[in-house]
Amino acid sequence: MRSLRSTLAAALVGLLALTLSPAVSPASAVPDHRVPGPIHAGNTWGWYQYGVFRQEFVGPKPAYWKKHGRGIVRTQHGMLTLMTTRKGSVSAKLDLPGHTYGRWEIRARARRMGTTPGGSNYKVVTELVPAGKRPQHCGGRDIALNNWTLGTNTVKSYVHTLPNSSYRGFKGRNLSNDRWHTYAVEVAKDHISWFVDAKIIHTERRAAALDPVPRQLKFELRSKGQKKMHPARMQMDWMRYWTMRAPNERSVKAPQLELSTYNDAC
Template identity: 45%
Template sequence: MFAHRTSRRLGALAAAVLLLSTTAPSEAHHAGSAPGPVNAQTTFGWGKPIWQDDFVGGLKPIWRKTGRGTVRNQNGMLTLNTTRVGSISATLARPGAKTGRWEIRLRSRRYATSAANYTVRTELVPVPALADHCGARNIVFEGYKLGSNTANLRIRNLPNRSFDAKTPGMNLGNDRWHTFGVEVTANRISWYVDGHVLRTEKRPEALSGIPFTVKFTMAAVPGKAMNQSRMQMDWLRQYDLAKWNGRSTAAPLTTPGTFAGAC
């Protein structure tokens, strides 16, 4: 009798393990670190993307490169490879959107540590680019210096306003996947990291109401020798606001300040 009960328990345990292994989410499909975290779309129920790039095949002509280095699709990832000096960017040349949700899945790597570190940055930038005012109207998904363990979240708006926050400590080491998202509505901006809402900014002076597109940048320290590095995006997805968030977006405000570089 005891052996029979033990056998049944072991059988039930094996079935449970099999069920978990076949139903667990599996978003990562590239070599490297373990599968990445749940994204905001899944957690908050944003529905299907209205546009996405999974970076399969050759680089689409809608991506515009500026700076030194290479931009290409590599093994299903948009890859920005730096040199040892200067910045490199890739900007999405599509019609901008005044409201919506944008989310990426990102990892980065530095190949040396003896020189200065690049900053990995994803932004919503104005369309047309002339409305940028030297970076004074951008929304930063994430901005972190390679080798650090926190990322900056930021809004800049005219005439010289800045609204800033930082993520809690997180593992931003080589090839560690994370998801970063920004939601822009008519009356707020919210940031999402690994499926969690971290900040929500509602002050009217933070909201520009202009159309945005996406820009990826590996930013160098001007005049410095840099550690050659890369950033890789598994996917970029854009959503409209047709579906309500399935959870509260309440979160702390950012810290207001000024941006001296506005022009």
């Protein structure tokens, strides 16, 4: 009987100690980059180690996200949200010093919110554009993380260079209303690489495509001039910027872009 009582007492003490001890999550015992979460290019290629500027869009919209055009730009439920009217474009540009080189990545979705008789669908566009007061050249020096028209399922990536070149590539994806995807671009001295959903899709190495200028991120729902449009919404769950200090942990070998003409440069 005494042996049984001793065994029960030891078991109770062990159970009490387990109950009162602080809970330790397995994730807390490893570095942040190993905490389980969405798979994206930043953790797949090992960029996380240096120089991250991150936006989670929780709380009021920071003043450095500058709205342009018609519509609404606000934070909402931990997302940066762009809402259009039935005419004209709306955009949000990061008004901070730009970077000539580095890695940018976003998690985004978009949807058409209604119909307008005779209306057209908006384009969903995320670009790196010349930072600060540098000339925009009507998009002539932009790099696109993504560009697609609502209602289609093909994402376009590109880099525009002056006077009128466009190096561009295309990737099929399910872009139905509110489908989340991640988009990234790495701009290095000797190449530019594009990623969708943590998979590399293009790498451009031709010197004529490597236009060194400080750039910054811009989100846009782009209209067809002043035509009537179907109202739309674009939302970003997060964005990241990393420097080039961390070497890629995987190859960035991928097909180059096709060379075309960008007729809107000025």
